[in-house]
Amino acid sequence: MMDTQAEVGRTHDETMTLRMGPAHPAMHGIIQIDLRLEGEVVVRADVEIGYLHRAFEKHCENVSYNKCFPWTDRLNYVSPLINNFGYAMAVEKLLGIEVTERCKYIRTIMSEISRITDHMTNIGTSAMELGAMSVFLYLMKAREYLWELIEAVTGARVTICYGRVGGVKADFPDGLKEQTRGALRECRSVLREIHSLLTKNRIFMDRMVNVGVISQEDAISYGITGPFLRSTGVPYDVRKAQPYMVYDRLDWDVPLGSNGENYDRYLVRMEEMEQSMRIIEQALEQMPPGPYQVDIEGKPLEPPEMVDLGKLGKTRELLGVKLDLSPNLRGMDRPHHQLVNVPDKKVVLPPKELTYGNIEGLMQHFKLVMDEHGIRPPRGEAYQAVEGGNGELGFYVVSDGTDIPYRVRCRPPCFPIMAALPRMLEGGMVADIVPTFGSVNMIGGELDR
Amino acid sequence: MAVKATVTFGNQFFTSRLEKVVGWARKYSIFQYPFVTACCGMEYMAVAAGHYDMDRFGAGLPRFSPRQSDVLFVVGTISHKIAPVLKTTYDQMCEPKWVVAFGVCTCTGGFYDDYATVMGIDTIIPVHLYIPGCPPRPETVLDGLIKLQERIQNERQELFHGS
Amino acid sequence: MAPDSLTLRKLKERFPGSVLAVHSYRGDDTAVVKGEDLVSVARFLKEDPELQYNFLMDLTAVDYLGQEPFDSPQRVVLGSAQEGIRFEVVYHFYSLPLNQRVRIKVPVPESDPTVDSVTGLWAGANWFEREVWDMFGIRFKGHPDLRRILLYDGFEGHPLQKDYPLRKRQPRIGPQV
Numbered sequence: 001m002m003d004t005q006a007e008v009g010r011t012h013d014e015t016m017t018l019r020m021g022p023a024h025p026a027m028h029g030i031i032q033i034d035l036r037l038e039g040e041v042v043v044r045a046d047v048e049i050g051y052l053h054r055a056f057e058k059h060c061e062n063v064s065y066n067k068c069f070p071w072t073d074r075l076n077y078v079s080p081l082i083n084n085f086g087y088a089m090a091v092e093k094l095l096g097i098e099v100t101e102r103c104k105y106i107r108t109i110m111s112e113i114s115r116i117t118d119h120m121t122n123i124g125t126s127a128m129e130l131g132a133m134s135v136f137l138y139l140m141k142a143r144e145y146l147w148e149l150i151e152a153v154t155g156a157r158v159t160i161c162y163g164r165v166g167g168v169k170a171d172f173p174d175g176l177k178e179q180t181r182g183a184l185r186e187c188r189s190v191l192r193e194i195h196s197l198l199t200k201n202r203i204f205m206d207r208m209v210n211v212g213v214i215s216q217e218d219a220i221s222y223g224i225t226g227p228f229l230r231s232t233g234v235p236y237d238v239r240k241a242q243p244y245m246v247y248d249r250l251d252w253d254v255p256l257g258s259n260g261e262n263y264d265r266y267l268v269r270m271e272e273m274e275q276s277m278r279i280i281e282q283a284l285e286q287m288p289p290g291p292y293q294v295d296i297e298g299k300p301l302e303p304p305e306m307v308d309l310g311k312l313g314k315t316r317e318l319l320g321v322k323l324d325l326s327p328n329l330r331g332m333d334r335p336h337h338q339l340v341n342v343p344d345k346k347v348v349l350p351p352k353e354l355t356y357g358n359i360e361g362l363m364q365h366f367k368l369v370m371d372e373h374g375i376r377p378p379r380g381e382a383y384q385a386v387e388g389g390n391g392e393l394g395f396y397v398v399s400d401g402t403d404i405p406y407r408v409r410c411r412p413p414c415f416p417i418m419a420a421l422p423r424m425l426e427g428g429m430v431a432d433i434v435p436t437f438g439s440v441n442m443i444g445g446e447l448d449r
Numbered sequence: 450m451a452v453k454a455t456v457t458f459g460n461q462f463f464t465s466r467l468e469k470v471v472g473w474a475r476k477y478s479i480f481q482y483p484f485v486t487a488c489c490g491m492e493y494m495a496v497a498a499g500h501y502d503m504d505r506f507g508a509g510l511p512r513f514s515p516r517q518s519d520v521l522f523v524v525g526t527i528s529h530k531i532a533p534v535l536k537t538t539y540d541q542m543c544e545p546k547w548v549v550a551f552g553v554c555t556c557t558g559g560f561y562d563d564y565a566t567v568m569g570i571d572t573i574i575p576v577h578l579y580i581p582g583c584p585p586r587p588e589t590v591l592d593g594l595i596k597l598q599e600r601i602q603n604e605r606q607e608l609f610h611g612s
Numbered sequence: 613m614a615p616d617s618l619t620l621r622k623l624k625e626r627f628p629g630s631v632l633a634v635h636s637y638r639g640d641d642t643a644v645v646k647g648e649d650l651v652s653v654a655r656f657l658k659e660d661p662e663l664q665y666n667f668l669m670d671l672t673a674v675d676y677l678g679q680e681p682f683d684s685p686q687r688v689v690l691g692s693a694q695e696g697i698r699f700e701v702v703y704h705f706y707s708l709p710l711n712q713r714v715r716i717k718v719p720v721p722e723s724d725p726t727v728d729s730v731t732g733l734w735a736g737a738n739w740f741e742r743e744v745w746d747m748f749g750i751r752f753k754g755h756p757d758l759r760r761i762l763l764y765d766g767f768e769g770h771p772l773q774k775d776y777p778l779r780k781r782q783p784r785i786g787p788q789v
């Protein structure tokens with residue numbers, strides 16, 4: 001480990017300076033900690049971040065509102081859906097619109113699936129760094145089941161770009177309910193396995209219990225939120241405190257720790273996954289039903305045929321016709337579209353039947369996707385917080401009345417946690433850096449943006 | 450230099466056979482160094498874990514020391530801040546070595562065309578295989594890996610550095 | 613519509629001269645305060661027993677290059693800021709006991725982009741302020757260690773300023789594209 005990863009030097013006062021990272025396997029490639037060591041004890045730790053700075057905020061100031069979504073995916077790439085919806089909700093707040101019921105449920109369900117994948121990845125990688133390779137493999141397997149769900153809904157595995165201002169890209173596909181149930185069953189059994197592998201494991205506990213402790217006051221003073229804060233016993237969860245989407249209609253609990261140590265954070269995350277599954281199950285039950293399968297006469301039309309008919313002005317005949325959409329547009333036809341998107345013509349792209357079949361629809365589509373047209377929120381500003389995988393994920397959007405956001409600010413939840421990291425490391429052993437850093441769930445994309 | 454002596458006195462036949470064997474051995478014992486920085490790391494983890502299992506192709510063992518590895522997987526966006534680290538890591542690897550650009554960010558910079566991002570790692574180190582995609586699906590990665598193995602097999606095998 | 617949430621009312625009562633404007637656009641309570649009084653306003657928000665804004669949730673800035681700062685059509689102006697304002701530093705506070713948020717904004721002139729640091733009140737302000745310095749070039753008086761955080765030493769300029777081009781690269785190694 002000595003070559004690139006650690007530069008060793010000696011100073012006069014018999015403390016040693018050790019530079020850990022950024023190419024250190026436990027530093028996830030993008031963090032550098034300058035350590036002052038006295039033997040094995042960390043005297044001082046200095047955290048250097050920014051190795052993944054990719055100018056998210058600057059990019060958002062250069063494209064129109066809907067085009068920011070791909071960048072929000074890559075903020076927290078372990079739970080991109082939550083980022084999508086957080087940003088969408090901030091813009092919706094600025095526009096003063098409210099999404100449809102079904103959309104709220106879809107967003108809730110997808111956010112919680114994301115949260116589970118987030119926690120799984122975190123527990124898996126941090127356990128792997130402590131030597132528990134099998135835990136990593138099992139959790140990746142479980143995550144794969146959830147990613148299959150995400151792929152069925154959004155069409156992609158990681159960078160999903162599913163949110164839209166005023167709705168979502170497409171409605172759920174058929175049969176998702178059953179598929180989700182199956183996936184959750186699998187996840188539960190994997191989580192049971194993980195519990196039996198880790199929760200009472202002597203080695204794991206020795207490295208986690210009473211390590212990386214942070215007090216309530218410190219956590220609040222640093223602005224730490226999420227599982228990290230809850231492990232110290234503060235019951236702050238944006239979903240409960242300021243409910244958005246449909247969290248207030250569902251029955252779920254906020255797991256709390258008491259000591260603010262690594263082990264508590266592990267337990268909180270494990271329990272949160274269970275709660276997320278409860279949320280998903282209830283939301284799937286309560287969700288208003290999907291589009292009624294009305295029988296429309298005749299076979300579905302291909303898009304080019306519809307365009308031809310539309311050009312001939314036969315729009316009246318096209319009103320009831322179903323469109324034969326390509327697989328990657330599925331869920332965006334009229335019956336689905338109305339359920340998941342707000343009916344505001346200035347915000348949401350029209351259903352595909354209208355785009356292909358009549359001139360108003362085409363114009364509406366055109367107006368929204370062209371530069372200098374698009375969505376134009378009134379001058380103003382709005383801050384919207386959602387509960388991300390790591391804590392409060394806030395988006396602060398300032399509009400100057402044009403179609404391009406004047407400023408988009410993301411409040412990254414793991415930024416304050418990383419700021420507090422030295423506080424947790426100092427006084428501990430070198431070996432404790434790995435579990436403590438692992439429990440932070442540092443996600444470079446949102447930390448450095 | 451015993452082997453070299455054999456090679457020089459022997460005929461072409463022997464050299465090519467030996468090269469084949471060495472190539473075969475090299476291609477199925479890839480020790481990779483994952484230089485993971487960003488979102489592509491999520492897919493990298495998925496490929497490395499049980500579901501897609503890179504180990505089936507003899508590339509299952511990540512080494513976290515550049516000295517011990519022969520394929521550098523550059524996974525994720527490389528910013529100007531981390532570029533010198535990547536260069537050092539590459540320089541410290543022993544020959545023979547190959548570089549895989551995993552994800553479109555490493556291939557060309559992707560859609561991060563901005564002040565912070567390196568526009569493709571091939572501006573700083575040589576690249577032998579590009580796997581595009583944002584992130585590439587595991588199938589793409591495995592396909593890329595097989596292509597890399599073909600390349601390793603068909604290369605001239607330098608038995609001694611500089612020979 | 614006059615905003616009259618408890619927080620804004622108390623702020624206006626307590627700091628009559630320094631609250632320059634208030635609004636509650638889309639339900640976000642906002643007060644624009646004078647830079648000189650920022651720390652006392654922040655301390656008041658944090659320590660007043662009725663308010664207890666104990667979280668500094670976010671700290672960022674906005675660059676209004678060449679424009680008047682705009683925030684809301686509903687803004688109620690109470691005083692006028694000095695001339696030559698370019699930036700606004702934006703603080704988002706959250707009160708756990710009240711379960712409420714408030715946004716405090718501080719106008720910053722271009723000629724002397726300096727704001728008092730609130731690191732004495734919230735430890736988390738340290739990194740946030742470093743980020744604002746890094747991205748906007750706004751200095752924080754009293755900050756213990758104001759250096760770049762996301763970018764590297766040797767980077768010139770502050771990229772989130774509106775006049776910094778998106779694609780102006782300053783590579784450390786490699787071609788100077």
Ligand code: SF4
Nearest residue numbers: 488489552553554583
């Ligand atoms: S290629 Fe895409 S997924 Fe991969 S690191 Fe770049 S932005 Fe992330």
